[in-house]
Amino acid sequence: MTTQDTYRIGLLAGDGIGPEIVPAAVQCVDAAARAVGLAPIDWVELPLGRSAIDTHGAAVPDETLAALDGLEAWMLGPHDSVSYPEPHKSKLNPSGTIRKHAGLFANIRPVKSFAGSPSLVPGTDLVIVRENTEGFYADRNTYMGTGEFMPTPDVAIAHGIITRAATEKIAKAAFELAMQRRKHVTIVHKANVLSVTTGLFRDVCREIGAQYPEVQLDDFHIDAMTVHLVRRAPDFDVIVTENMFGDILSDLSGELAGSLGIAPSVNSSLTQAMAQAAHGSAPDIAGRDIANPIAMILSAAMMLEWLGARHDDERLVRAARIIDQAVNDTVEGGVATGDLGGTASTSGFAAAVASTIETASLAPDTAR
Known part of the structure; x- marks a missing residue:
C-alpha cells in the first residue's frame, strides 16, 4: 500500500453515550491530522443502532454494511441492543454483525494505568x-x-x-x-x-x-x-x-x-480495522456530557496506527502517538472526567486533549 492525500474513515455513532464520545474522538483525530500535515479526514457518517431501526428498519442497515465494504477503517460507538424492540433485540448485535461481516478476527485491547490518576x-x-x-x-x-x-x-x-x-x-x-x-x-x-x-x-x-x-x-x-x-x-x-x-x-x-472508560480496542482483519471502545453504551449517563471519552479517543489512535502501518504512512503513526501522549499529558495535568476523580465534562476533556495536541505540534520534536 502507499500513502494517500486524503483518508476516508467511517463513523457509526451508535447508542447511549456514543453520540458524545465519537465526536470527541473525531475532534482529537482532526487536531492530530493537522499537527502532522495530513489533509482533513473524509468522515463518512453511517446509520447504526436504535436510530437506524427507526429510519431504516434495521440496527445495521444493508447500506451501512455495503459502505463499510468500501472503507479500510471506521469508528464504532457503543450500542444498546438490549433495549431494542423485537425482533431486533434477538438478532446478532451491531458489533457482532459488523465484526462477522468484515472478518475482523483480532480484537486488540490495551490496558494501561495513567500516572496521576487513581x-x-x-x-x-x-x-x-x-x-x-x-x-x-x-x-x-x-x-x-x-x-x-x-x-x-x-x-x-x-x-x-x-x-x-x-x-x-x-x-x-x-x-x-x-x-x-x-x-x-x-x-x-x-x-x-x-x-x-x-x-x-x-x-x-x-x-x-x-x-x-x-x-x-x-x-x-x-x-x-x-x-x-x-x-x-x-x-x-x-x-x-x-x-x-x-x-x-x-x-x-x-x-x-482505573476505569473501563479508559479501555480502548481495535478490531482488525488483514485489510480492515474498526476502532471500538471496550465499554458499553452507559444509557444511564447518556446525554449528560459526563462520559469518559478516553477509550474512544485511544481506540481512534490505534486505528490511525493500523492505517499508518498498512499504508506505510509515518504521518498517521505520528498522529496516533501524538494523541496517546496528549491524553496522558491531559490526565497527568489534572484534567479528567468523574470516573477518574476529576470534574471535566466529555466535551471539556476532548477540548483539552485537542488543545494539548495543537500546542505539542509547535514543539521541535513534533514539528513537520
Whole structure:
C-alpha cells in the first residue's frame, strides 16, 4: 500500500453515550491530522443502532454494511441492543454483525494505568489479544443464526467452537505484538476442564510460540488468571485468549487500571480495522456530557496506527502517538472526567486533549 492525500474513515455513532464520545474522538483525530500535515479526514457518517431501526428498519442497515465494504477503517460507538424492540433485540448485535461481516478476527485491547490518576493496580501496562470470530461467544459461530438454540422450552444449547486456522491467526498476531513490546506472551485457557476446545487453543498457541524463541511464553487457566491480574497485573505483557475469556479479562483489567472508560480496542482483519471502545453504551449517563471519552479517543489512535502501518504512512503513526501522549499529558495535568476523580465534562476533556495536541505540534520534536 502507499500513502494517500486524503483518508476516508467511517463513523457509526451508535447508542447511549456514543453520540458524545465519537465526536470527541473525531475532534482529537482532526487536531492530530493537522499537527502532522495530513489533509482533513473524509468522515463518512453511517446509520447504526436504535436510530437506524427507526429510519431504516434495521440496527445495521444493508447500506451501512455495503459502505463499510468500501472503507479500510471506521469508528464504532457503543450500542444498546438490549433495549431494542423485537425482533431486533434477538438478532446478532451491531458489533457482532459488523465484526462477522468484515472478518475482523483480532480484537486488540490495551490496558494501561495513567500516572496521576487513581488505579487499583498502578503500573498496569498489558494488551489482551482476543480471538474475535469463534470460541464461546455463540453468536460468532454460525453462518446463519446466533449459534444458540432450544430443542425444548427447558433446554438451551450454545456452540463453542475452536479451530486451528483461527487460533493460528490470533496467535501470530499476539506474538508479533509481543516482539514490539516486552516479549512475553501468556496464553489463557481452561484446558483442565475444556480439554478438547481450549486445549486445542493452548496447544496451537504453543506451536506458534515455538517460532518466536525470543518471546517468553507461559499459560494460565482463566479462573487463576483473574487472580493473577488482581495481584500482579504489571507482570503481564501480551495475553492471548479466546473470545469470551478475552472479553471478561479486558473488562477486569480496565477497572484495575482505573476505569473501563479508559479501555480502548481495535478490531482488525488483514485489510480492515474498526476502532471500538471496550465499554458499553452507559444509557444511564447518556446525554449528560459526563462520559469518559478516553477509550474512544485511544481506540481512534490505534486505528490511525493500523492505517499508518498498512499504508506505510509515518504521518498517521505520528498522529496516533501524538494523541496517546496528549491524553496522558491531559490526565497527568489534572484534567479528567468523574470516573477518574476529576470534574471535566466529555466535551471539556476532548477540548483539552485537542488543545494539548495543537500546542505539542509547535514543539521541535513534533514539528513537520
